[in-house]
Amino acid sequence: MANAPVQRMSQLLAKTLRDDPADAEVLSHKLLVRAGYVRRTAAGIWSWLPLGKKVLANVERIVREEMDAVGAQEVLLPAILPREPYEATGRWEEYGPELFRLQDRRGGDYLLGPTHEEIFTLLVKDQASSYKDLPVILYQIQNKYRDEARPRAGILRGREFLMKDSYSFDTEDEGLAKSYALHREAYQKIFARLGLDYRICAATAGAMGGSKSEEFLAPAEAGEDTFADCPNCDFAANTEAITYELKPVDGSDVPAAEDIPTPDTPTIETLAASLGVPASATLKNLLVKVDGEIVAVGVPGDREVDMDKVEAHFAPAAVELVTETDFAARPDLVRGYVGPRGLEKVTYIADPRVAPGTAWITGANKAGTHTKNVVAGRDFEVGEYVDVVVVQEGDPCPKCGTGLVLDRAIEIGHIFQLGRKYADALKLDVLGQNGKPVRVTMGSYGIGVSRAVAALAEQSADDKGLCWPAEVAPADVHVVAAGKALQTELALDISQKLAAAGVRVLVDDRPGVSPGVKFTDSELIGVPQILVAGRRAADGVVELKDRRTGEREELTVEEAVARLTA
Amino acid sequence: MANAPVQRMSQLLAKTLRDDPADAEVLSHKLLVRAGYVRRTAAGIWSWLPLGKKVLANVERIVREEMDAVGAQEVLLPAILPREPYEATGRWEEYGPELFRLQDRRGGDYLLGPTHEEIFTLLVKDQASSYKDLPVILYQIQNKYRDEARPRAGILRGREFLMKDSYSFDTEDEGLAKSYALHREAYQKIFARLGLDYRICAATAGAMGGSKSEEFLAPAEAGEDTFADCPNCDFAANTEAITYELKPVDGSDVPAAEDIPTPDTPTIETLAASLGVPASATLKNLLVKVDGEIVAVGVPGDREVDMDKVEAHFAPAAVELVTETDFAARPDLVRGYVGPRGLEKVTYIADPRVAPGTAWITGANKAGTHTKNVVAGRDFEVGEYVDVVVVQEGDPCPKCGTGLVLDRAIEIGHIFQLGRKYADALKLDVLGQNGKPVRVTMGSYGIGVSRAVAALAEQSADDKGLCWPAEVAPADVHVVAAGKALQTELALDISQKLAAAGVRVLVDDRPGVSPGVKFTDSELIGVPQILVAGRRAADGVVELKDRRTGEREELTVEEAVARLTA
Structure with a gap:
């Protein structure tokens, strides 16, 4: 096997940092910067060290x-x-x-x-x-x-x-x-x-x-x-x-639709609280403009509309939410009380959960009034069924019906x-x-x-730092010279032996850096195996540490080299 | 040694062309396109096949x-x-x-x-x-x-x-x-x-x-x-x-400067012809504007001014040639008869070949008149010596004086x-x-x-096509199946054996392509060694050809594989 390189940390361009960079939000960003792997050159533009x-x-x-x-x-x-x-x-x-x-x-x-x-x-x-x-x-x-x-x-x-x-x-x-x-x-x-x-x-x-x-x-x-x-x-x-499958239900037993006074209930929350029903019993109608034309989107009151799904459905047409101006131009659309029954000059699309036969409490298109027992397919027509709701934890698996995680x-x-x-x-x-x-x-x-x-x-980091899988790690072994000249000499000697056998070595030979700092850095950098030439270096004994498990073992130099080149 | 890949030409994205692309001026451009190595995506923007x-x-x-x-x-x-x-x-x-x-x-x-x-x-x-x-x-x-x-x-x-x-x-x-x-x-x-x-x-x-x-x-x-x-x-x-070294000469024997009538000699050629002297005896004075200020550049009449050198000298100032308008604004500058003697309000720089003591025939700053015996340092001062001439074949080597190639x-x-x-x-x-x-x-x-x-x-191409040095070639061996099923089978079999030994193989297994076309393509593509499974395939005999020398040798399959994996 060919000689692998030995990278000496005394010469390496990689300044480790104790603190997270101020602008870092996520773990990988923090650790890759702190361990000296990457540096920001401009917003969203990075240099690889x-x-x-x-x-x-x-x-x-x-x-x-x-x-x-x-x-x-x-x-x-x-x-x-x-x-x-x-x-x-x-x-x-x-x-x-x-x-x-x-x-x-x-x-x-x-x-x-x-x-x-x-x-x-x-x-x-x-x-x-x-x-x-x-x-x-x-x-x-x-x-x-x-x-x-x-x-x-x-x-x-x-x-x-x-x-x-x-x-x-x-x-x-x-x-x-x-x-x-x-x-x-x-x-x-x-x-x-x-x-x-x-x-x-x-x-x-x-x-x-x-x-x-x-x-x-x-x-x-x-x-x-x-x-x-x-x-x-x-x-x-x-x-x-x-996407939720459309499952029509039998709504023939539902009594006729009936208006009910519901003053001061412009939101689903206020409506459900006022009537003492769950939000899921109500039908929410969101108004959007698709290339300027008004479209109403009906979903169960307890569900959020996923605007990405709405946009994807109408693409490449532009989708916007309606504004005050739009309401002003259409007095027939009563904010907070819009419903699909009797709605005119508006395209109505609905989520498959609003299947034919399902009954709802929804806006009556009159201020302060809702209608109950409004049945899809009986009291109003759905122009097109489109799955537009945000999936929630516990929604049924489309394949087996079990609650999704x-x-x-x-x-x-x-x-x-x-x-x-x-x-x-x-x-x-x-x-x-x-x-x-x-x-x-x-x-x-x-x-x-x-x-x-x-x-x-x-995925691989822990509370000490990075922790790379073997095949992608920047080195196979991180050799740490924890001491003075004797330890450094031994560390470099072992590094050469390992490299000669094709092992990729990072060796911390930095003079004037304490063993404590070197240990912390080795854990931050995250090479899978750490070999320490420390207290027992004079006896030819080193310590091999598994970065992930933290398990340590004392070995003679020969044993360590044999193990790492096996 | 690990398995090397076998690249089959029947599957390779690389269309060879018989004719040079219309827009190609240089050899590498022609051949790299013809042999299917690169394709133009936009002006100066290339795709690598x-x-x-x-x-x-x-x-x-x-x-x-x-x-x-x-x-x-x-x-x-x-x-x-x-x-x-x-x-x-x-x-x-x-x-x-x-x-x-x-x-x-x-x-x-x-x-x-x-x-x-x-x-x-x-x-x-x-x-x-x-x-x-x-x-x-x-x-x-x-x-x-x-x-x-x-x-x-x-x-x-x-x-x-x-x-x-x-x-x-x-x-x-x-x-x-x-x-x-x-x-x-x-x-x-x-x-x-x-x-x-x-x-x-x-x-x-x-x-x-x-x-x-x-x-x-x-x-x-x-x-x-x-x-x-x-x-x-x-x-x-x-x-x-x-850069030519400044070597002052002894000009003390040169007679005094003397105006001579030289009608209709606005160029060095007409001047030299009219006087019967070599162009090298004359001093040419080129006028340029450096950030708007006029500068005269003196060089021997037989030399070209290298504008890149002039620009490099004055950088970052902008250098332009003078125009009709500039001459109109400065009646003291007589086009075709400019000379350094008596020139006012103009910075004068000269090539080191116009060394102190050298004598010249040059413009007298009067229409139809030149001056002879004009000695640098005696009759005019050079503001700065700058090497600005185009180097010519035969110019003396700055180190030993031998004529340069x-x-x-x-x-x-x-x-x-x-x-x-x-x-x-x-x-x-x-x-x-x-x-x-x-x-x-x-x-x-x-x-x-x-x-x-x-x-x-x-550098490596010849009249048949590309011809890569071994370490950069796209393959070590180009195996050509020159024939039908028998040859193709043999070619693929040899290719697998070579690849198993770590040899990088390109194999021409294209069905329905004649041996002649395959030979021409193999020479165009330029892999250093070409192995042909042809007429004697049934006897287990193949031909090994050196792409550069054209030398051919018949070998058994075993010999060929042994040779190529040696």
């Missing part, structure tokens, strides 16, 4: 090996991209302010790639002419750019970040399904090797378009996604992707069956077996490489 | 190994950078239109890093507090951005390109000299391993500032630099960096002793040994990683 770069490179290597193993071909496309292809697919506009746009010296429009569907589509259009040239899976590991409104959480959500993105090209739907399955397997291997705890969750497609899509979510408090896990079956999904998670991977959206926009055809052009079907797949580092930090 | 990415990764690996070997620490800084530090050093303005500038959604100014001196300076300012933290050498391998006026020559001069940039930080000048020497040695090893023919040349510092600087130039017709090589001694320099070359590396320019601008001090702050001195060092690929293509 030597220790951080090593971890990043390890993640990159694992991703590359597993992508190569499924036959994906590595390429490298530019980060600065011309406007035209993104114009052709509509994403130049759709991306909005999240896209970094710039002009060159001739006034030509460019963007910094947020993802590369368009450019890969054009590349394959240039390179493949026949069905024989497909299928093909291409990937790259490259910086991506998104001008986040609120860059936060350190490298967890940066504006420049490292991503593995890949794209599959097939002529048949079955081919796409296979390319998708290959990615799913590769991702499972990658995240297992990284030592990440993760779930594969059904996902919405978001801005990508396309149909089938799953997310790889790493549970962590710092995560920005919420996923629902079924404690009974194998169901797991991003809460955004959970909700958790925060970090999205570390995402796989999409895009279908022909991009191929249609950019006219990507190849000659089919029958000699006629065939439109190509695509998949798009991403792993947040820099984000995976943050997710690993989040 | 699988074969190209492999070569690029090989270059990257060699650079990384040799930088690590001199103790440099790898980091990764962002490509998108805030304006402020570049404002502080003046480079936000100085870079002019070459800098890609952009704004984020809040209107904050950013740039795409052309080089990272400022950000590294700030990083070390954050990380190092004492002389004990230095010296340190940091490097990164990262995309750089320059909005070239005329992106040309394929990846030789792109607007987004991959570079290894490193920066050294020392407290003492001797430390900087040592960091510089470490880079010089590392670069020599890198370029030797890459198999590049190169010269180390004295260089001007250009926009970087600072003092000592050398370039690593790879001789190639497509190069944009011209360097002078001494056939007698070890002198080599970028012609921009050659000029060649075109590609700049593949550049090392600078920056000194304290950036540390001064950004106030980078550390605590010195005496407890007082010490200003840090810096070096800056670059290797064009993507450009090195082009330089290698330029």
Whole structure:
């Protein structure tokens, strides 16, 4: 085995900090800065210091090996991209302010790639002419750019970040399904090797378009996604992707609708309290404007409307909440007392929980009045059923009905069956077996490489600091010279022996730094094994410590070297 | 040895082309496109296809190994950078239109890093507090951005390109000299391993500032630099960096200056022809405006003024040629008859070849009149001597006087002793040994990683195509199945055996492609060794061909595998 490098801390650019940085909110941000892995260069823009770069490179290597193993071909496309292809697919506009746009010296429009569907589509259009040239899976590991409104959480959500993105090209739907399955397997291997705890969750497609899509979510408090896990079956999904099934009930026994005076009850809370009924017995009607037209959204009174779901449903139309001005222009809409019965010139959509046959207490479209026994399908018509409510802990599992458990998670991977959206926009055809052009079907797949580092930090850290899984750690062993010249000499000697056997060593040979500070730093930095040359150095005895368990063992130098090179 | 991958051409994204791309001017551009290594995405913006990415990764690996070997620490800084530090050093303005500038959604100014001196300076300012933290050498391998006026020559001069940039930080000048020497040695090893023919040349510092600087130039017709090589001694320099020594001569015997009528001789050619003297006997006076003030530049009549040198001398002042309007405003300046004698209100600078004591025929500042026997230092004073002429083939070597040979070359590396320019601008001090702050001195060092690929293509190609040195080639062996099922089976079988022994294999298993096309492609692609399973495949006999020499040898399969895995 080749000589591995010995990194001496006396020469390492990595200043450890005792205190959390003032602007840090999440654990990985705090620890990666404190342990000298990363430094902020601008809002959402980060520099990787030597220790951080090593971890990043390890993640990159694992991703590359597993992508190569499924036959994906590595390429490298530019980060600065011309406007035209993104114009052709509509994403130049759709991306909005999240896209970094710039002009060159001739006034030509460019963007910094947020993802590369368009450019890969054009590349394959240039390179493949026949069905024989497909299928093909291409990937790259490259910086991506998104001008986040609120860059936060350190490298967890940066504006420049490292991503593995890949794209599959097939002529048949079955081919796409296979390319998708290959990615799913590769991702499972990658995240297992990284030592990440993760779930594969059904996902919405978001801005990508396309149909089938799953997310790889790493549970962590710092995560920005919420996923629902079924404690009974194998169901797991991003809460955004959970849709409640429409189940009509028999409402024929419900008495006729009847207005009831309900003065001073403009909110669900006041209404429920005044009538002594649970909020779930009431029907809440939220008014929004969709491209200027008023739409009412009906949901059970105890549920929150998820505006992301509403927006996704109407996209690309713009969705806004109604204003005072809108109410003023429509005196028939009585704020606080809107109901679906007798509502005119308003499109009415409702959550599937407002199924045909269900009965509700809801607004009577008259001030201070509600109506009870209002039955969906009998007393009012629902224009369209759309699941728009925020999923709650305890909601029934769509698969088995058991109450769901909700958790925060970090999205570390995402796989999409895009279908022909991009191929249609950019006219990507190849000659089919029958000699006629065939439109190509695509998949798009991403792993947040820099984000995976943050997710690993989040999941593996303890109260002492970082604690890396072996394959991604910046070194295999952290040798600590806890003493004077004798200990330093021994530490460096052991380091050389380990390195000669291919072990990656970080050695703390800093002169004038106390053993206490070195121990604290070694725990903060989080290399899995810590070898201390301390009090018994003169006898050739060292202490081997497991960073995670804290277990210690005294060994002779020979035993320690043998153990660590085994 | 681990299994190496087998890349099957039937699955490879790499369309070879028979014809040169229409927009290609230089050899590497033509061949890298034709052989399927790179594709143009926009002007000066390139995509690396699988074969190209492999070569690029090989270059990257060699650079990384040799930088690590001199103790440099790898980091990764962002490509998108805030304006402020570049404002502080003046480079936000100085870079002019070459800098890609952009704004984020809040209107904050950013740039795409052309080089990272400022950000590294700030990083070390954050990380190092004492002389004990230095010296340190940091490097990164990262995309750089320059909005070239005329992106040309394929990846030789792109607007987004991959570079290894490193920066050294020392407290003492001797430390900087040592960091510089470490880079010089590392670069020599890198370029030797890459198999590049190169010269180390004295260089001007250009926009970087600072003092000592050398370039690593790879001789190639497509190069944009011209360097002078001494056939007698070890002198080599970028012609921009050659300065002629001032050697005063004894001009006391020269008769007094005397006006001579020279009607209709407004150019050196007409003057020399009319008088029957060589152009070298005349003194040419070029007028320029430096920040609006007129400056005359005197050079021997047979020499061209190098405007880059003039601009470098006066930088950051702007230099322009004088216009009709300027002549109209200064009737004392007679176009075609300007001379240094009696010239008023004009700064006069001259090339060292116009040394004190030299005698010239030059303009008399009167229409249709020149003056002969005009002696520098006697009849006119030179305000400042500045070497401003274009170096010519045969100019004397500054070291030994032998006539220089000029060649075109590609700049593949550049090392600078920056000194304290950036540390001064950004106030980078550390605590010195005496407890007082010490200003840090810096070096800056670059290797064009993507450009090195082009330089290698330029230097190693022959009339059949690319021809890579072994360590950077996209594969070790190109196995060609020249025939039907039998040959393909044998080719794939051999490929597996080679791969199992750690040999990187590209195998041409394309069905329905003729042996002739496969041979032509194998020569175009340029893997050093080509193994053909052809006519004698049934006997277990294959042909091994050396791509460079064209030598062929028939071997049994066992012999071939043994040879290639040796």
